[in-house]
Amino acid sequence: MSDPVVVEVAIDAPAARVWQAFRDPVELRRWHGWEYDAIEAEIQQIYFDDVTASEPDLTLDTHGAGRFELEPRGEATVVRVVRAAPDGAAGWDGIYDEINEGWRSFVEQLRFYLERHAGEERRTLFIEREVDPPAGEEWFSAAHQRGVVADPSTLVIVAREKTIVSAYGIDEEAFAALRERFG
Template structure:
């Protein structure tokens, strides 16, 4: 059996002072600028929501300003996986380095049973991309509100088949740059942030003021449908422009999988 208490580790060097990184982790408005769509931080609790039933409810177990934060999940957060309640927790370690910040993330408490595998892998990939989203926000758009486009659809198909349909227009990579042709022929290009076929494509969008784009195929619990997300987080772009992107993506997903 795998380790009965598996942990995820991620680390990022962020070109921002440690105080800015701390605020981005602990203040609701700052969290909404890089992580969930909605956040609430009050009375020792942190509630995050991405919409579509994807919600995290956590308690602040320990914090040392600008140094350390530990958030624990309520015990039934993963009861769909195990009949035995588990207390998962995510820890953030911050270290100031000449005006920059070294951020380490440790998300622990995942069971060793095979039923935990998809959730463990999804959270691991999630922190890979979300930590890069935090870095992108603080290094390029610090202090600016984010406008989000989110299109999604649930399908009963193998992940590889889903990926083949989403990328049939092609993805090309040249150094740090990428060009992605969407299923309906739109051209997305910018800096490649994360590519993990057949589940994840993440990059910036030059035509939307250096926005962050993520395309992912995810199963949120064992035996569930695959959820496809097309997500754009934009800064300094009119809301109606971002909404039009959301509608365009929803039409694409509906045509492909509806």
């Protein structure tokens, strides 16, 4: 029996470009997680240490935290994260899991990066509480989190007990304004 899919997101970018975003540490920093002192070590551990990457198959197996599967669909790519269900469970239905929720946030950040800000540097805020989602374009909605494009440069993801704000191409003044707004 194959592992269940916990996240599936279609990204308007070719598979080669999505693959590059998973394999280049500079690219990973532009979409994975948020800014903090150990982000480079986290990226190294998740995407490179004890990882099996197969470019021909477009798979990246983290051996525990999940397996990424990329499926080309013309000029778009479907990104799937699959993970073994907990012991005794047939799947993930009805089970809240922080790792699954993290993958959802990260893959949606990847989609925002590739579809709207490819090649741009990012600044982030990580807020250890839920903020009221700003007005704007709904980017995604899931059972335990929601993403809103607050303005062309900024994606706000509100999840259980946390908020991630990713902003591209902004200067220090604009970043200070984001910190004031959401901090």
